[in-house]
Amino acid sequence: MTASLIEIARAHAPLLLLTTPLLAAALILLAPISRLSWAIGVAAMSGNVFLAMDAATRHLLAGPWGGDGVSPLAFDGLGLAGAAIIACTGALAVIAAGAVMRQFEPRERPLALALSLCVCGGWQGALVAQDLLGVFLASETAWLASVALVSLSSDRGALNGAMRMISAGAASAALFLLGAALLMRGTGVVRMSDLPLAQIAAPMSSAVGAALIVVSLAVKAALAPFHGWLAAALGRTSAFAAIMLASVGVVGALAVTARFAAYAIPAPSLGESVTSVLTALGVASVGIGSLQAIGAANVRRLAAYAGVAQGGGVLLALGLGSPAGFAAALLQMAALAAAGIAVLGGVAASGCKLSVDGLDGLGRRAPLSGAAMLVGALSLMGAPLTLGFLGRWRAIEAAVGVDLWWSAGMIIAASLAGAIYAGRLIERLYFRRAATPTPIQHDPWRVVIFPVLFGSVLALALGLEPSVLLRAAQAASLQIAGEAP
């Protein structure tokens, strides 16, 4: 019985990845008490983790695999790897919600949890959808849920962030639809997997269309110069929304960008425009994000700008257009998700002030949160033996492999900037004393600390022994290019 159920679940895993969180969200709204809502959310996300990891193990690690065929919802290499990252990160965030949900009004708690599941479900849907319309619908679902989640905060300042998100989201949606229309008109195909072999009738409009889609997704991934909404949203919203947005929202959009790029780059006439846009956005994000992170005075804003810079690194790796570049991008996305959980979760778990000087001496006052933030900061700066270093190394190696030395230089520049802003975090945590004692730090007693610590342990463990992750990333990047390992 159980085995047959598992087989059915496996057969419909792409559909379940999309629908489980959405159904759970509906159930949560009907649940009479908050704890039950949380339990439903945790159960749904745990199921998602199982499905995604099981599929990743079978398809990416077990051997050659040619994709799931022509179903509207199907796995492909990068989509599956991205969905696994989103499922794990989302599950950790939802588990952490058990403690941080108190920041919401009691009647808003189920709604916040339901919206967070919609964010996860939406991005996972966008990663398994095979045609551009499906990607659009799923990513808009995730985006609108994110906007609503941000606006739920009791701080009215969060509404400003939500408004900015609505504006950015509207522009992004318009660009995506316009881009998709141009692309379909020029290529005559709607399925992304058909793009590499498409007979392109109108190369120019197709190239513009593909570029517009990349820009549209870049807006949702908060890449420079379209990143203004992220700092505004993260700066004043609730801790839970901040974690979801930085670790699931941004990473989800980056994963969808990677997936689209992997189909568009091999297509004749599209590859050049897509790599150019990716590279330009990557350079801008690394430069602007790093500078703004160095100057940030608010921890969440610092994390937001650091995310922009790291996202720039992901785009630079994608812009290389090689399987090694896509694998490096996947590793960087995993590192970004883990660092986001560790840093923002650490801030939430300690309950410290959000200004950077609120971190002074936090390593002593809240040792577990401090340790998690330390690992997150080390990963952000690309310190050796962390997941962040692994991603950077592979990206530099991939850039050198295609003789794009300046791209390797940009990634190193991002690391240098990371050493400054993440080094500042570490200095504040462990080498400064708080000017005035602050009555916070319920650090060891909060449920939120466990997923946060798990995220940071993961960032370290996968940095120390990354062979499985490397195999999965390599298989994912090769599979989507039609070269099953």
Place this chain on the structure above:
Amino acid sequence: MNAEMGLLAILVLPVAQAALVLACARPPGLRDAVYMLAACASAGVAFFLFNETAHGAQAHVVLARPLPNVDLAFALEPLGAMMALLIGGLGLLHAIHTAGFARATHEKSPVRLMAFMALSSACALGVAFSANLFTMFVALQALTLAAFPLVEHNGDEAAGGAGRLFLAVLLAASIGLFLPAMVWTYAIAGVLDFRPGGVLGGLANPISANLLLVMFVFGIAAAAVPPMHRWLTASRVAPFPALTSMYALTVLPAGCIGVFKVAAFVFGASGLGDAHLAARGLIVLAGAAMCAAALIALSKQDLRERLAYSCLAQSLAAVLGALLALPAGLFAAALQITALMCSAATLLMASGTIAAVTGRTQVSAYPGLGRVMPWTLAGFALASASMVGMPPFAGAWAKLWLIASSSSVGLVWVAVLVGLAAILTFAHLGPMAASALSARAPPDAFIRPDGASFLLVAPVALGAVATLSLLVFANSLSEFLSPVWTPPP
């Protein structure tokens, strides 16, 4: 215990030392006993490893494989064993001195000081025993992070600024230069392993080889090749035990060893031949900077500043020897590192003792102190003589080999620079040591009624004895280190 266990033990013991000191913070007697006992254990294991290496033992320990074909691995080889013996032996003296210093000065955070010094030792040992470039990169990064709290130890504005500069220079050089050089080497050679004779010889074209050498030498900023030396002069604000640790035992020697390993095990004679232009340019830079540092030291009245520049001059001599692309040059560099560690540790511990019991840190306040602190100032004078390069002290043999090896390849001007630096070193250390011993004793020299304790004096005296060690062991050391510059058949 076999060699592999010894190798693991020597890396783990300082970490355990730090943890134990943190756990036994009170009472102070227990703290100091634990700290010294752990240092004693490290010294014992270091001696064991040295002995095993001398008998041909080999060990290779892989801790992780974070990248394909790249391990986080440590290997037992003669250079590492020599460094371990120096760090272990001098570290024991330093541990005793630190305990005395913390008591004499009523140090506010002795536990933190001791813990981070122990961690720095672990990282320096990691550099010494690193089996490949990646491991060395990791160990150097960890060393930077472990030594940073030592620079910031005093907690004031000056210490904060110095700490940030320290971190910025070392991390920026490491990430901006060492990391890309490492990736580039990997792209060319396909491996990052250290091998006698080098891995790049004949594989890298001259332009790549030249660029790589420059990137490596500046990327290992701990070696303080100008303009990467600013961390060294800025970190003088740290307390004396921290300075001893950074200049004599961990950061600066680790930098020198790093450059040595890159020259011997990554480039080799053949690779350095390919990078001839960069090697010559770096030799000119190191030689000129060595003389300039010794000259600048002469103008400094604060003893910590003077010793910082003096140590810089000595470390640059080691870099210079490593870049000569000769077995004799490598041997000279190894001797110079040994001499630097023994002499600098003795000088800095002596200065620390004087500062702790008399409160004097200015050069002008030293005359006559030898009359009231004969053992300490005698140690100071012997270590100064070694820094200058006076026979029969450790520094003399290093300078002699440096002059001989540079002359043998026609670089007579290098020999002249080495001689000039020795004269300038004499100028900034000699008269000070002489006046400290010969001038009239100052009235009310001590700020402590009981003068210097045994814990403060004995390590200085023993350190001074260590500067004489090369008189006996220079030839044996040459045989011991010969596998370093002899490629396997």
